[in-house]
Amino acid sequence: MNRTKSIRRSLTTGLPLALLLASAGTTGAEEITVPMPGPWGEGYEETLDDPASVDATEAFQRFRQQSMRGTSATYRSIEQILRYDAPFAERLPDLADELARRAADIETWFDRETPARDGDPGALPAAWADPDFAEYKASYRQAAERLQRKVETADDLADEAFQLRATKALNSVRHQCLACHDNYRRR
Ligand code: HEC
Structure with a gap:
């Protein structure tokens, strides 16, 4: 038995498995129900896609999507x-750092070529084929860094004039999200 299989086995052995065909989603992944025991009792469980039916490409793509959602939050x-x-307002430095770190991280989320399947929502093939994509990523990173610097150098994070300037910098970040999505994402 290979390693992946034994991990899957340990996830699923001895469980009352409800193997269902997923009614939603694009992969046709099967679902399993996994118990989530803890101090509040044994009655908790979660139904999720069976790891055996989610391949590495799919997992990579899902990781990117979750990371984008985190960026959005x-x-x-x-x-x-x-x-x-x-x-x-006192959280702004941490949040602006986080946004900049995520913007720098975007590079790794597209390391592997995992476009959406035909017609499905997701990344368009252009994200890997079009050389301009690199500029969209770089320009986004710069916008996030500008906001980060603005916040870092603020005298008073609650000051209205500062917040107005920071909002403009935030709008410039948003421009980057929208422009990249417009060209490289299918909804
Ligand atoms: C350089 C390009 C680029 C930039 C910049 C970018 N995104 Fe994305 N984003 C994408 C692509 C491509 C997808 C589709 C990814 C996929 O489905 O594999 C996506 C998907 C998403 C999704 C949907 C995730 C899901 O669950 O399917 C959200 C939400 C999102 N982006 C938020 C943002 C926000 C917020 C910003 C800016 C702060 C941003 N993105 C900046 C390219 C970008």
């Missing part, structure tokens, strides 16, 4: 502070 958190006055 970071972006939207900053937006709540700057645009909607959520009282967390």
Whole structure:
């Protein structure tokens, strides 16, 4: 038995398995139900795609999608502070660092060529075929770094004039998300 199989085996042995054909999703992945025991009792379980039916390419693509969603959550958190006055201005440095780190990380999310299947939502083949894609990534990184610097050098994170300037820098980051999606993503 190879290693992957034995991991799968240890995930699934002895479980009351409900093998279902996934009704949603694009992979036709089968589902399994895995118990999630803990201090609140034995009755918790989760139904998820069977690891045996998700190949490495699919997992890579899903990792990228989850990372994009994480980026979105970071972006939207900053937006709540700057645009909607959520009282967390002191978190701006951490959040702007995180956004910049994620922007730098985007490179690795496209390391492997994993475009969406025909007609499905996801990355377009152009993300690997079009040399301009590198410029979109670089330009995005720079916009995130500009916001990061603006936040880093602020005297008063709650100051209205600073927040207005930071919102403009945030809008420039958003421009990058939208432009790249417009060219390299199918919804
Ligand atoms: C350089 C290009 C590029 C930039 C910049 C970019 N994205 Fe994306 N994004 C993509 C591509 C390509 C996909 C499709 C990926 C896939 O499905 O494999 C995607 C997918 C997404 C998704 C959907 C993920 C899912 O679950 O399917 C979200 C949300 C997202 N991006 C948010 C953002 C946000 C927010 C920003 C800016 C802060 C951003 N992206 C910047 C290229 C980019």
